[in-house]
Amino acid sequence: MRRLRPVELDFARSAPLRLAFSARLGAPPATVYAALAEDIEGWARWFTGVARAVPTDGGAGRDVRLTGGTRFLETVLTAQPEALYAYRVDRTNAPGIRALLEEWRLTPDGGGTRLRWTFAADGPGPLRLALLLARPGLGRAFRVSARALDRRLAMANSDS
Template sequence: MARRLHPVGLDFVETAPLRLVFAAGVSAAPGAVYRALAEDVADWPCWFTAVTMARATEGGREVRLRGGARLRESVLAADPSSRYVYRVDETNTPGLRALLEEWRLTPTDSGTRVQWTFAVDGPAPLLAGIRFGRSGLGRAFRDATRKLDGRIAAAAP
């Protein structure tokens, strides 16, 4: 890993210079979604196609993305009933100053509302590029939640 990022806290999800928020409904219960996010880390590539490798580390995760990005993350909040939050501590991605992701899980009558907040800081050209790519991130999120929901349903007894 080449670069260390700013060690932002949980408040960054609200104060980041750029916040992209996506939401989708799934039929799976919040606990099952939480397990997939926080406990079955190595399975992320099976349902989130942007992820090529993920593994749990002490206090966090190591992740590789399509295109070659590598991330070392620290988990900041892990509440099985409501959310999973991590920040990127180190990356080989140029320009990033800080990156935090929050997955909020809200029970619904039909399953779970999954909300993903992508909170980022960097120079203006980088933030403009991320804004430009918002629709692609949204599509990746929707595809991932759909695949995750199907995977959870297939594994259910």
């Protein structure tokens, strides 16, 4: 594990590489926000590639492991109920990354939620190129994950 450059929220708009994806979910923003920010362990049940996620430091951080063995130790930068959830990666075993931040914006959308995920990164040119080439795969993973989250939230709502 190596330490990455600490970045703040504005990195989502200033990073050398920014990939953004959006999807509409049927659940209201409060429900989607709870799944993102409060049910960290639940990420492994809906986000493609996440093998394990646990909150750390009383919810101020996260320890995320991907199915391929990549690990991220993260700091939550903001948790604004029903609107915004963002975290930066502080330490990782992923090669090449210098800084990484993920931002999740929630906007009310006709009784549901418009969910926008921004993946903001910095690294050497070859890493940025590799991430650009991986954009279609990241987009597909996001769409699959958003659908899985939408189904999960709909099922939980029908059980209530």
